Amino acid sequence: MLTVRRRVTAAVAVILGGSLLLTSCGGSDSGSADGKTLRLWHYEGPDSAMGAAWNEAVKEFEATHPGVRVKFEEKGFEQIQKTAPMVLNSSDAPDLLEYNKGNATAGQLSKQGLLTDLTAEAAERGWDKKLSAGVRTTSRYDTDGVMGSGKWYGVPNYAEYTMVFYNKDLLGKYGIAEPKTLDELTAAMDTFVAKGITPLANAGAEYVAQQYLYQLALTKADRSWVDSYELYKGRNDFHDAAWTYAANTFADWVKKGYISKKSTGAKAEDAGVSFIQGKAPILFSGSWWFGRFRTEAKFDWSTFLWPGTNLTLGSGGNLWVVPEGSANKDLAYDFIDITMSKKIQNLLGNKGGVPVAADPDAITDPRSKSLIADFNTLSSKDGLAFYPDWPVTGFYDVLVSETQKLITGSEKPDDFLTALQKAYDKGVPGQ
Incomplete structure (x- = not known):
C-alpha cells in the first residue's frame, strides 16, 4: 500500500497538517547542523498507537539528549506523499520522517539518491536482528528501487x-x-x-x-x-x-x-x-x-x-527514513533506536499497535495480545503478502x-x- 495511506488518521491528518504544526516548516534553523535540533515529520494521529508511542519517544529522546530539542511537524500522509521528492531535494528536508514503504515510494526515493544508506547503522545498532525476514523486506532496496535486497534505506518499528x-x-x-x-x-x-x-x-x-x-x-x-x-x-x-x-x-x-x-x-x-x-x-x-x-x-x-x-x-509498517540532506543524522539514528526500545515497543503494543520488538509478557491488554499473536502466526508462516x-x-x-x-x-x-x-x-x- 501503500501508495495511498491505509491509515484511519489520514483524512484527519491531511486537514490538520496545516493547522496543528507545532512549528512551521522551514524557518531559521531549517537544515541547521547545530546538533541541538532534530526536525521530525510524521503523520500519526496523537491518539493512535504509533502516535502515543512516538510522543513518548520524543520525551525519552530529550531526556537522554540534554540541550537537544525535537522540532516536530505533523504532516498529512498525502502531503508528504506528494511533496517528498521535491522537499527532500531542498534545504527544507527534515532530519527524520515517516515515509511509505514499497517499490513505488521509498524505493523510488532511494533510487533517486534522496535517502541515506542505513546499512551500517542497522547492523551496528542491531535493528537488523530485531526485525523478522518478512518485516525486513521493505527496509532494503536495490539499485532499481526494488524492495527485498540491497541497502537499508528505512526502518519500520511496527508492523501491520x-x-x-x-x-x-x-x-x-x-x-x-x-x-x-x-x-x-x-x-x-x-x-x-x-x-x-x-x-x-x-x-x-x-x-x-x-x-x-x-x-x-x-x-x-x-x-x-x-x-x-x-x-x-x-x-x-x-x-x-x-x-x-x-x-x-x-x-x-x-x-x-x-x-x-x-x-x-x-x-x-x-x-x-x-x-x-x-x-x-x-x-x-x-x-x-x-x-x-x-x-x-x-x-x-x-x-x-x-x-x-x-x-x-x-508488512512492516511505514518507514523511518533519513533524508540524504539531513543536517543531524546522528540524532536521527538515536531517535530511531529509542523507538525500537522495549519501553516504546511495549507501549505501542498495549495501545493497540503491532510492535516488532516488544516483550510479549509486557502486553497486558487481551485484545492486543490476540492482535499480536495473529501477527506472529502470520510472520512465522511467511504469510505477509x-x-x-x-x-x-x-x-x-x-x-x-x-x-x-x-x-x-x-x-x-x-x-x-x-x-x-x-x-x-x-x-x-x-x-
Whole structure:
C-alpha cells in the first residue's frame, strides 16, 4: 500500500497538517547542523498507537539528549506523499520522517539518491536482528528501487496486517457463528443479504476495494506467486488462475449484494465508520483500525484471519527514513533506536499497535495480545503478502479506477485484468 495511506488518521491528518504544526516548516534553523535540533515529520494521529508511542519517544529522546530539542511537524500522509521528492531535494528536508514503504515510494526515493544508506547503522545498532525476514523486506532496496535486497534505506518499528473485523452482536442476533472457512463466511453474507443488510463495508474510491480483490487472489496463491508480482521474480500474469478467480468472485459478490454498488465513491473512512456505527457487520481491513474500533465501537466485536489461506496483506509498517540532506543524522539514528526500545515497543503494543520488538509478557491488554499473536502466526508462516499497489509507480490509481468499474459492472472481469496487465507491464523496470 501503500501508495495511498491505509491509515484511519489520514483524512484527519491531511486537514490538520496545516493547522496543528507545532512549528512551521522551514524557518531559521531549517537544515541547521547545530546538533541541538532534530526536525521530525510524521503523520500519526496523537491518539493512535504509533502516535502515543512516538510522543513518548520524543520525551525519552530529550531526556537522554540534554540541550537537544525535537522540532516536530505533523504532516498529512498525502502531503508528504506528494511533496517528498521535491522537499527532500531542498534545504527544507527534515532530519527524520515517516515515509511509505514499497517499490513505488521509498524505493523510488532511494533510487533517486534522496535517502541515506542505513546499512551500517542497522547492523551496528542491531535493528537488523530485531526485525523478522518478512518485516525486513521493505527496509532494503536495490539499485532499481526494488524492495527485498540491497541497502537499508528505512526502518519500520511496527508492523501491520489485514484481518476480518466482525460485529459479534449482529452475528449473534441472526444466529451466525464466527466463520471458520470461506464457505461459512459466504453463508453468513447470504444470511445478511436475506435480511436486507449489505454485509461488507467497502470503499471503492480508496484502498479497501482493491484489498478485497487482492485477498481473494491470495486464497489461490503461494509465496512464489507473491514474489513474482511484488518482486519481479518471474512474470506476473493477470489472467492466471488466482487473479481470474479474484476478479470473477469480486464481481459476483457485487451481484449478490455482498458489496454495495453505491460504494464506488466511498472512502476508507466511510467504510470504517459504517462498521463503527453497526451498519456493516463485516469489514476486511488492517490493524491500523484496531485502536480506533476499540475506542469507538459500542458493540462486541472481534477479528479472524481470512480463512483458507496462510497469506494476507501486510508488512512492516511505514518507514523511518533519513533524508540524504539531513543536517543531524546522528540524532536521527538515536531517535530511531529509542523507538525500537522495549519501553516504546511495549507501549505501542498495549495501545493497540503491532510492535516488532516488544516483550510479549509486557502486553497486558487481551485484545492486543490476540492482535499480536495473529501477527506472529502470520510472520512465522511467511504469510505477509504486502499490498496490491506496491509493484509499480502509479498502480494505486489504476487499481482504484479499474475496481470501481468492476463494482458498477461497466467492465467485465477479463477486461479488468487486461487493463491491470497493461499498466503493470508498463511500470516494471526493464520491460
